[in-house]
Amino acid sequence: MxxxxxxxxxxxxxxxxxxxxxxxxxxxxxxxxxxxxxxxxxxxxxxxxxxxxxxxxxxxxxxxxxxxxxxxxxxxxxxxxxxxxxxxxxxxxxxxxxxxxxxxxxxxxxxxxxxxxxxxxxxxxxxxxxxxxxxxxxxxxxxxxxxxxxxxxxxxxxxxxxxxxxxxxxxxxxxxxxxxxxxxxxxxxxxxxxxxxxxxxxxxxxxxxxxxxxxxxxxxxxxxxxxxxxxxxxxxxxxxxxxxxNRLPTKPISALSTDHPDAGIDTSAFGSGITASALSTYGVSYGGVNYVGACQTRQGAYPYCNQMVLPSYSLAKTMFAGIVLMRLTQVYGSSVPSQLIGDWVGEADTSAWAGVTFQDTANMATGNYSSRAFEADESGSGMTAFFDAEAYGPKMTAALAFPHSAEPGTQWVYHSSDTFVLARAMQNYLVSKAGAGSDIYRWIRDQVLVPLHLSPDVLTTERTGNSATGQPFGGYGLFYTQDDIAKVSRFLNADGGKISGVQMLDPTMLADAMQQNPANRGLTTSANATGTTYQYQDGLWARQFTPADNPVFTCPVYVPFMSGFGGITAAMLPNGATYYYFSDNDEFGWSAAAAQAYKLPATG
Structure with missing residues (x-):
């Protein structure tokens, strides 16, 4: 020094x-x-x-x-x-x-x-x-x-x-x-x-x-x-x-307890469960305010905390692929989720992909996999080949290489490669509707992301060929700020997919993915190493909390959440609050924070 x-x-x-x-x-x-x-x-x-x-x-x-x-x-x-x-x-x-x-x-x-x-x-x-x-x-x-x-x-x-x-x-x-x-x-x-x-x-x-x-x-x-x-x-x-x-007003995370004294919130729960040196930032979006934690580095606080660049990893499965599918359905009708992948991705016109729909793919239920074990395929050699491939051809080949093992829509197996296939299918579907030259990411950027006043960091995406014109990855490759996460979470949660009162996402699909329809909880995932299972639908995970988890949950409550590699979570509570954190030590402990955020009165 x-x-x-x-x-x-x-x-x-x-x-x-x-x-x-x-x-x-x-x-x-x-x-x-x-x-x-x-x-x-x-x-x-x-x-x-x-x-x-x-x-x-x-x-x-x-x-x-x-x-x-x-x-x-x-x-x-x-x-x-x-x-x-x-x-x-x-x-x-x-x-x-x-x-x-x-x-x-x-x-x-x-x-x-x-x-x-x-x-x-x-x-x-x-x-x-x-x-x-x-x-x-x-x-x-x-x-x-x-x-x-x-x-x-x-x-x-x-x-x-x-x-x-x-x-x-x-x-x-x-x-x-x-x-x-x-x-x-x-x-x-x-x-x-x-x-x-x-x-x-x-x-x-x-x-x-x-x-x-x-x-x-x-x-x-x-x-x-x-x-x-x-x-x-x-x-x-x-x-x-x-x-x-246009950035949301921010306050320090400690202000949650002073702004809402009757809720009895213990703000020390936010950021807990994560190794401090691995935690980039965290916050709670609630009531139009972004209550933020610090952006710590190895040389003290980052002086541009509101511009610290944060990776999406698999949050993109919700914030790109899921939102695009819901927007396409809202614009072009209820037949969109049932479109067949093989009709829109030439490389997938095979027996293995016969009968696989857009929604099956968004739900990680294509039926094409090697192992049902929790994220075993995601960490296997086949997915390594997919991630390493930069050009479109080898990347699509790796994405389609898993064997056919179950009927579509019946078995959840997590594959980032499936979201890449879905992004390509939606790209080609959009071209059929909006004309040659249409680009699926620029389309959702102009339709949803710009009207949400998101930062320029999220208005671009990683693509094949390390270029500005390749196929978007779909399941990863986006970049956010604290403000972006707060706004998108509010859009999906408290605002119900509306911007300035206008419904932008198909309300039925969004309600299902946000666990607001008890008749459709989505697919149940395989059990992870701790024996925990989740629900999964259209790029969104969900976890059920009961009084056994914390007395604040007086009855069973489903909490939809976005999850990303390494230790990234945005949990959207049914009271309109969202707790998010970005870290990189493979730690996903957020139940204590969710319980505190759930104490806030319902909004939206």
Whole structure:
């Protein structure tokens, strides 16, 4: 950890100016920092009197990164003054393929033996500035061309500190995304700039939601700043202002007990049952408020908690495949769930898939499997071949390789590959209705996700071929923020699939999947290692709670939930509350938290 103590002001400025003067960039006429709409919370009103000993101006001028530092060094300080300079143009990091340090925390498959995995991919991003907010022109998943890493960049901040010699300081959140997989590694970067120079860029990664590959990464590299007007800059600024304004109000998780004192909630139950070092974040969405826990990393709190990128893994089976099937049914009629997979996926026009419907596939009941044991196929070699395949052809071949073992609709066997087949079938069905060029993910994005005011992170998805035009994975490959999880859970739960009063999802299918129809609980799963069985329907799990689990459940209660690999859960209580957490130590203990959330009075 590197700590540089304050020096006399003239010495700092002399070193810093000399270093920055070596990195000129092209002139650009002065532009206003604010777009037509200011981001809520601007302008900054601090004095700039910030006491700083980490990532000082001298350090960014020409220091070296010998390890990770406290995340506070990248955070907007309370005394931050409004920025005097406006960043607009392209930021490119130099020499990242060889720069920096790497420390392995966990590496189940020996990934770190590949040197290129221990460094950043190419980073070149267009940025605009709206007041104190620095906004990437491209949001969501960016394909970098790296053989290992893709990139997501969030909105950052710009401000002035008195010790920076009149230059403006920028901090940005970013995340590395494993190519052809759903692991996310959250990081931060920082630099200084003014009207003619830019400093080096410090970066570090100290958090992930990834069960099998965990590490710290850090470095300090040179940068190029090409100043130019970014296409659509005013629209980008206004869109970001709207994005921030549309986020749900947040409160700390402790406020649940003070906001609802009569409920008798023990807020210590939230986040319990999960190893603290493995917990990325958690929260309770209730009554239009997102009550959030901290976003902890190995270097303290993540300063952009509301923009920490969280992987979906199998939450996508609900938030993509399940929602798409319900939306297609609402738009095109009740015959959609009974459409045959073999009629819409040419590769599946085989005897093994004869009679298998869209709904059978959404229910993990295709009848094609090797083992009935709880998720035995999901962790077997056949599924490894499916996950490893990047191109569409090999991926579909692996998805269809399981032998026919039961009649469709009769036996639950969990397969992420089945959701991929379903996503392809729904893609082709949509084309038949909406025309060539239709894309199933862009369709549900425009139909549901954008009207829900979800973040740009969830408006893209991983696809075959590591491209923006391949077949969406369907059962994994999405990315969320805390706000996204709270909004989608509320949409499915308290709002009953409505947006602004308009029914967006087939109400019968949604009611069944949300366990609101006692006559249709879905399929019963195989028993897991503890002997527990669940219900499963249209991409949603459900667990029954009784007074034996906790006296708060005075009668049997079914709780539908989304579940993802490694330790991800969003449990939607019938009182309208949702408890969610993202972790990566294979821990799925949330019953204590569910009991506390169930104490809240019913809403919605």
């Amino acid at each position: 590197l700590f540089l103590h304050a020096r006399r002001r003239w010495a700092v400025l002399t070193v810093f100016v000399l270093a920055l003067a070596l990195v000129p960039f092209s002139p650009l006429a002065a532009r206003p920092a604010y777009a037509a709409t200011a981001v809520p919370g601007d302008p900054l009103t601090g004095s700039g009197a910030v006491t700083r000993s980490v990532l000082t101006a001298a350090t960014l001028a020409g220091g070296a990164a010998t390890g990770t530092v406290t995340n506070d060094a990248f955070a907007l300080p309370g005394a931050a003054a409004a920025p005097t300079h406006t960043f607009e143009g392209t930021l490119t990091l130099k020499g990242v393929a060889r720069a920096g340090g790497f420390r392995t925390i966990k590496d189940t498959y020996g990934y770190a033996a590949t040197a290129a995995l221990r460094h950043l991919p190419p980073v070149s991003i267009d940025l605009v500035q709206n007041g104190s907010h620095v906004i990437p022109a491209v949001r969501g998943l960016q394909i970098t061309g790296s053989a290992y890493w893709n990139l997501i960049v969030g909105g950052g901040r710009a401000w002035n500190e008195n010790g920076d010699g009149g230059r403006t300081r920028v901090s940005l959140p970013f995340a590395l995304v494993e190519r052809n997989a759903n692991c996310v590694h959250n990081g931060l970067l920082a630099f200084l700039f003014d009207g003619g120079t830019i400093s080096q860029v410090r970066y570090q990664i100290t958090n992930e939601t990834c069960e099998y590959f965990q590490f710290d990464m850090w470095g300090q590299v040179g940068a190029a700043y090409s100043r130019h007007t970014v296409t659509g800059d005013t629209g980008l600024k206004n869109a970001y202002a709207a994005e921030v304004a």
